[in-house]
Every structure is written in C-alpha cells, then in structure tokens.
Amino acid sequence: xxxxxxxxxxxxxxxxxxxxxxxxxxxxxxxxxxxxxxxxxxxxxxxxxxxxxxxxxxxxxxxxxxxxxxxxxxxxxxxxxxxxxxxxxxxxxxxxxxxxxxxxxxxxxxxxxxxxxxxxxxxxxxxxxxxxxxxxxxxxxxxxxxxxxxxxxxxxxxxxxxxxxxxxxxxxxxxxxxxxxxxxxxxxxxxxxxxxxxxxxxxxxxxxxxxxxxxxxxxxxxxxxxxxxxxxxxxxxxxxxxxxxxxxxxxxxxxxxxxxxxxxxxxxxxxxxxxxxxxxxxxxxxxxxxxxxxxxxxxxxx
Amino acid sequence: xxxxxxxxxxxxxxxxxxxxxxxxxxxxxxxxxxxxxxxxxxxxxxxxxxxxxxxxxxxxxxxxxxxxxxxxxxxxxxxxxxxxxxxxxxxxxxxxxxxxxxxx
Numbered sequence: 316x317x318x319x320x321x322x323x324x325x326x327x328x329x330x331x332x333x334x335x336x337x338x339x340x341x342x343x344x345x346x347x348x349x350x351x352x353x354x355x356x357x358x359x360x361x362x363x364x365x366x367x368x369x370x371x372x373x374x375x376x377x378x379x380x381x382x383x384x385x386x387x388x389x390x391x392x393x394x395x396x397x398x399x400x401x402x403x404x405x406x407x408x409x410x411x412x413x414x415x416x417x418x419x420x421x422x423x424x425x426x427x428x429x430x431x432x433x434x435x436x437x438x439x440x441x442x443x444x445x446x447x448x449x450x451x452x453x454x455x456x457x458x459x460x461x462x463x464x465x466x467x468x469x470x471x472x473x474x475x476x477x478x479x480x481x482x483x484x485x486x487x488x489x490x491x492x493x494x495x496x497x498x499x500x501x502x503x504x505x506x507x508x509x510x511x512x513x514x515x516x517x518x519x520x521x522x523x524x525x526x527x528x529x530x531x532x533x534x535x536x537x538x539x540x541x542x543x544x545x546x547x548x549x550x551x552x553x554x555x556x557x558x559x560x561x562x563x564x565x566x567x568x569x570x571x572x573x574x575x576x577x578x579x580x581x582x583x584x585x586x587x588x589x590x591x592x593x594x595x596x597x598x599x600x601x602x603x604x605x606x607x608x609x610x611x612x613x614x615x616x617x
Numbered sequence: 618x619x620x621x622x623x624x625x626x627x628x629x630x631x632x633x634x635x636x637x638x639x640x641x642x643x644x645x646x647x648x649x650x651x652x653x654x655x656x657x658x659x660x661x662x663x664x665x666x667x668x669x670x671x672x673x674x675x676x677x678x679x680x681x682x683x684x685x686x687x688x689x690x691x692x693x694x695x696x697x698x699x700x701x702x703x704x705x706x707x708x709x710x711x712x713x714x715x716x717x718x719x720x721x
Binding site: 342345346348349350351352353355356357365366368369370371372373376377380382383540541 | 640647648649654656658659661664667668671680689692
C-alpha cells in the first residue's frame with residue numbers, strides 16, 4: 316500500500332491488521348490476509364472504514380466462539396499490504412497494551428479513528444457513496460383501482476305490515492311449544508320497545524374505497540434482490556381483504572401478475588406486512604370491512 | 618442431525634449467507650461477494666463463514682493468482698460442499714419457504 320493512499324484507507328488497513336493480529340490462534344494470519352483482500356474490494360472511504368470496524372467486531376465474536384476460544388490469540392505480523400504510511404501514533408495506540416479492559420481500549424481507539432477519518436474526509440473532500448446496492452432507489456407507487464360499483468343497498472327494516480303478517484306464525488309457535496308465557500308477540504305487554512318504522516335510505520351510500528394507510532411498510536425492502544439483479548420491473552395487482560381496523564382478514568392473492576414470480580412474491584410479502592396499516596373502506600363515514608386491490612409497481616431508477 | 622450440525626445456529630443472517638451460495642451452488646465466492654449478495658456487514662459475515670466451514674457446510678481455499686501480476690491481494694474463496702448444499706435445502710424446507718430467487 317502506497318503512502319499516497321487516502322488517510323481513510325490507511326486507517327482502515329491498520330484497523331484490519333490490528334483486529335486480525337488478535338484473532339484466535341491459527342486464524343490470525345489467514346484472517347489478516349483474507350480481510351485485507353476483501354478490504355481492497357470495498358469502494359469508497361466510508362465502506363472501507365465500516366468494513367474495518369466490522370472486522371474488529373468479528374474478531375471479538377470469533378474469539379468468544381467456543382469453536383475457537385481454546386486457541387490463544389497471538390500477535391502475528393501481517394506482512395501483506397503493509398502500510399508504511401500509517402500514522403505512527405495510531406500504530407502505537409493499536410498495539411496491545413497490558414490493560415484489564417482491552418475491549419474498552421479497542422472501542423475507544425476505533426471511535427477516535429472514525430472521527431479522524433470523518434474529519435479527514437471533510438478536509439480532503441472524499442466523496443461518500445453509501446449503500447451496498449449499486450442501483451438507484453426503487454420507485455414504487457400505489458395506484459388504487461377505479462372506484463368500485465355502488466354497493467347493494469341495505470335490506471330495509473321490516474315494516475309494521477310485514478310484522479303483522481308473521482304474528483300468526485309466532486302465535487303458532489307459542490301454542491305448539493306451549494311457550495306462551497315466555498314468548499309474547501311484540502306490543503302485548505312485553506318489555507320490547509315498539510318497533511319504529513324504518514324507511515330505507517334513499518339514494519346511494521357514500522363509499523370511500525380503502526387502501527394503504529399511515530404506517531404502511533416501506534416498499535423498498537420488499538423489492539426482491541434477485542429481481543433487482545435480473546433487472547426486473549413491473550406492476551402487480553394484489554387483492555386484499557381488510558376489516559374495519561385495517562387488518563387483513565385473509566391471505567392476499569394476485570389479481571394481476573407482473574409476469575415475474577419474484578415480483579409477485581415481493582408484492583404479496585408487502586401486502587402481508589401491511590396488515591394493521593391499511594385504511595379501511597368507509598360507507599357514509601363509517602369504516603367497513605371490504606376487499607380491494609392495491610397495485611404495486613417495481614421500477615429501477617437508472 | 619450430526620454433531621457438526623449442532624454448531625450451525627440458524628439466524629436470519631445465516632440464512633442470507635446460505636441464500637447467497639444457493640444462487641449458484643457451484644460458484645466460489647469471496648467474503649466481499651457474499652456480503653454484497655446477502656446485504657451483510659463484515660462483523661456479522663465472517664463469524665458465520667467460519668462457523669459454516671467448521672461444520673463442513675463450506676470449504677475454502679486461497680485464490681490461485683499471483684498478487685503482483687493481478688495487482689491485488691489474493692482472496693479467500695468459499696464454496697458449498699455437498700453436505701452444505703443438502704443441509705441448506707433442508708433448512709429452507711423446514712422454514713416452509715424457498716429462497717427468494719427460487720420464487721415460483
């Protein structure tokens with residue numbers, strides 16, 4: 316590694332060497348070479364530093380693993396990709412010190428190194444490219460379908476005339492089962508309140524369809540990585556049934572496939588994860604259980 | 618399950634590692650490749666790779682290149698063993714799901 320390498324790269328290299336040096340037994344030399352090779356594959360100062368700090372953590376996890384805990388750590392000079400330009404002070408700080416709290420020292424050094432790297436990035440104008448994913452963010456839009464047809468009108472309450480028709484039947488039942496004392500036709504000295512004639516509602520019911528509501532999960536996480544790698548995009552229509560509280564009452568189903576089983580699976584997973592966060596349909600302002608389709612579009616932004 | 622299988626603790630991150638290898642079972646991958654495919658951090662990845670290798674699910678070797686000619690350090694390459702391929706398939710069957718890339 317040349318002295319002309321950025322400071323962040325030299326710090327990352329020093330962190331990786333330090334972590335590997337204190338790995339258990341025979342793993343130290345192997346992990347040092349392996350981690351330095353994988354560090355070279357990281358693009359960007361931020362990725363390199365994050366990778367190096369991760370190796371420090373990995374070293375501690377490996378050291379605590381019963382598989383390797385028997386082998387004592389030994390300092391092994393990692394000759395590969397030596398960093399002659401690494402700050403001498405940092406090297407001295409990273410050297411094993413006889414401290415009763417080595418973990419605390421390591422964490423403190425790592426924090427100091429990270430701060431130095433961030434300051435250096437501002438000074439030298441290093442561009443930070445975040446994320447492992449190489450492609451841009453996905454674009455997912457929910458396109459609710461057209462408003463469904465008017466629902467059927469509710470069955471009107473029976474009128475007094477209708478009830479009068481059935482009164483003889485009730486009496487027959489009472490006589491047959493000798494339950495006259497317990498079953499009294501309405502309006503004959505019972506506690507049942509008189510029936511008020513209910514007029515059927517005139518005109519159509521004001522209906523607002525349901526859809527994704529507040530707190531609906533972010534769709535980015537449901538774009539299958541395999542579909543992204545295959546550069547697949549498309550729209551999926553998923554039929555969901557939710558209750559008045561926006562919770563799924565059944566398994567979502569594919570109403571219109573995108574043509575890709577991976578995208579269909581991602582849309583179904585998103586629909587399941589949204590249970591409890593749907594906005595239920597309303598009729599005259601009252602939430603009702605209903606089924607409706609949601610359209611999920613997966614698109615790669617170039 | 619054999620004695621070695623008891624060392625493989627199934628976590629979501631371990632499943633992601635197995636998924637990365639199952640995409641192309643015969644392919645050899647470096648740690649950086651597995652991290653990119655599985656969206657895993659280095660602190661999580663390498664203990665899992667070592668654990669799978671000690672359990673016999675993975676086998677590793679050094680890349681056969683000359684670093685001076687290639688201009689980069691040689692990488693450690695991992696590959697699924699026949700045991701690992703079979704056990705990984707059983708694990709996903711246990712969870713009653715296929716890896717995402719095998720969605721029907």
